[in-house]
Amino acid sequence: MVFNKAWLDVYFILGSMNTAGRDPLYVVEQALQGGITCLQFREKGTGAKIGLDKFHLAKEMQRLCAQYQVPFIVNDDVGLALAIDSDGVHVGQEDQSIQEIKAIAPKGMVVGVSAMSVEQAIQAKQEGADYIGVGPIYRTTTKADAKEPIGLKGISQIRAAVGTLPIVAIGGIQAEHKNEIKEAGADGVSIISAISTARNPQEAARSFLS
Template identity: 40%
Template structure:
């Protein structure tokens, strides 16, 4: 599966912290209806059996909407549910080892913070990169904020699609215009919204304006 940069436009990363009246699957479907272009399932606390079942359910849901489904970190779950891709960070399994495990057909995304990390990830088989945190964020407290200079330098240094992540919302998304990123990855800006579908519709319009600028 080739990583089209259009997949990066509005990239939803799940967080069950905001599940309540709705299940995570219902929240993801609302996001899909609103126009997200990729969904990453992120579960750090769930046991393997439950994680796999949830991954299968959300994978099937994404495919009904024609949107790629990515699993965060867990290579075994990604393979078992036949996900479209796997995303890993610098502290997770090395990109080269992940590529050997999943083969050539599955997308491989890697989180990077420097030009050196970006180039190494691409050499080791990354199909796209996640860059951040581009703004202050409470979701990832162990990552420093990336400067605009580093963001642009990474975009200029690689020839794979890139998505910005970290603290992005409707109020600051357009500040990324001209940076070279192909889209934005959002967590709380999507899943904490009262009306996820409507919020995603508005975010999609902003993201389209950002990449055109």
């Protein structure tokens, strides 16, 4: 798939630990039926799958995404992204550098980077990131190590600093926040718990559509 900023409109992030005890493949398919525009596989934290279990879950999620023609991105694990030929990989500030990833990744593999400040966003742009994930926008309980929220003002400042580089916002986002987030300069929103723990993930995903 050729990267398009439309991927970022409703960017769902999921690991097996985020599903309120349900089968993650059920939640993924429900979200795909609800219209998510991208799926990021983020298998981290207490109880996360490792090794072959992680590999097989990633492959099954990737297979579902292919059925719905939705891009599939792997969080942090560059080796896994390469092994399954995912559409992209997303890394944090402490992970492998963009240049290192681009040197070993096939041409066309998308590389996204998390940025919590204008300085980090500018650096990501300079190093060749295809898009940046900015936040947290609001307070979130999904990530134990989440930083202080940057708010809508933070999005606007980063947008001004990086020009047309695609931006997706993350952190405590609900469907009713989407319009103000896009008005502040983001191209889309990243969601974890608002879809993954919803009683009806399909309806929850649909509520985020523009």
